[in-house]
Amino acid sequence: MNLAKYVSVFNIGLQNTFVYRWNYFLRALFGLIPLAGTIFLWRAIFQEPGGKGFGGYDYGSMIYYYLLTILVSNLVTPTEDDWQIAADIREGQINSFLTKPLNYLGYRTGIFLAGRLVYTTVTIIPIALIFFYFRDYIRLPSDVASYLLSIGSLIMAAFIQFFITYSLAMMAFWILEISTIIFIVYSFEYFLGRLQGAELIQALAIQACWLVVTWAIAQFMWKRGLGHYQAVGG
Numbered sequence: 001m002n003l004a005k006y007v008s009v010f011n012i013g014l015q016n017t018f019v020y021r022w023n024y025f026l027r028a029l030f031g032l033i034p035l036a037g038t039i040f041l042w043r044a045i046f047q048e049p050g051g052k053g054f055g056g057y058d059y060g061s062m063i064y065y066y067l068l069t070i071l072v073s074n075l076v077t078p079t080e081d082d083w084q085i086a087a088d089i090r091e092g093q094i095n096s097f098l099t100k101p102l103n104y105l106g107y108r109t110g111i112f113l114a115g116r117l118v119y120t121t122v123t124i125i126p127i128a129l130i131f132f133y134f135r136d137y138i139r140l141p142s143d144v145a146s147y148l149l150s151i152g153s154l155i156m157a158a159f160i161q162f163f164i165t166y167s168l169a170m171m172a173f174w175i176l177e178i179s180t181i182i183f184i185v186y187s188f189e190y191f192l193g194r195l196q197g198a199e200l201i202q203a204l205a206i207q208a209c210w211l212v213v214t215w216a217i218a219q220f221m222w223k224r225g226l227g228h229y230q231a232v233g234g
């Protein structure tokens with residue numbers, strides 16, 4: 001019965017976000033412009049005399065790095081979830097959830113998953129075209145385990161990102177404008193690394209720990225924020 005409620009929330013979120021599928025498509029399409037500028041910048045750097053690469057990256061691996069960045073970003077990054085949660089708090093719409101047998105974190109998780117599904121669906125074609133255009137620089141893993149571990153890492157990354165977003169949005173219980181804090185935190189999210197073997201397993205274990213930590217923080221922020229909200233008569 002509880003699961004059925006959140007499945008219904010997912011379906012509602014799916015219908016709502018799919019109405020604005022062209023917004024998602026255009027946002028993803030124009031989001032490729034900075035990527036193109038970055039690619040041309042690195043091409044100019046590596047074509048300069050002595051520009052033979054640094055930090056273990058050559059021009060090809062740098063292109064592959066940014067392609068993976070945009071792919072991961074499209075798959076895991078919440079779209080306006082933080083602003084919607086903050087709006088629910090500021091406008092008092094959170095009151096309706098306090099009288100219903102519905103966990104707000106579970107509700108927002110259903111909306112988040114629906115949004116990610118629609119966003120991925122409408123942006124997969126332009127992303128695939130970009131990957132095809134730069135296919136000469138792509139070095140795909142040869143073993144199945146790498147793909148399985150990558151999928152698991154992506155799933156955990158999506159939920160970690162969502163829990164961080166949720167926790168930041170909870171600050172709307174105390175402050176009116178949270179955009180500055182969100183922009184500062186999000187500026188650190190585009191760092192990737194290359195791991196293999198035991199380092200990869202260790203990184204996944206650390207990621208799993210962060211998943212639990214961010215979930216706990218999200219729960220804590222909701223309880224503290226709700227206590228403050230009720231104390232001031234919300």
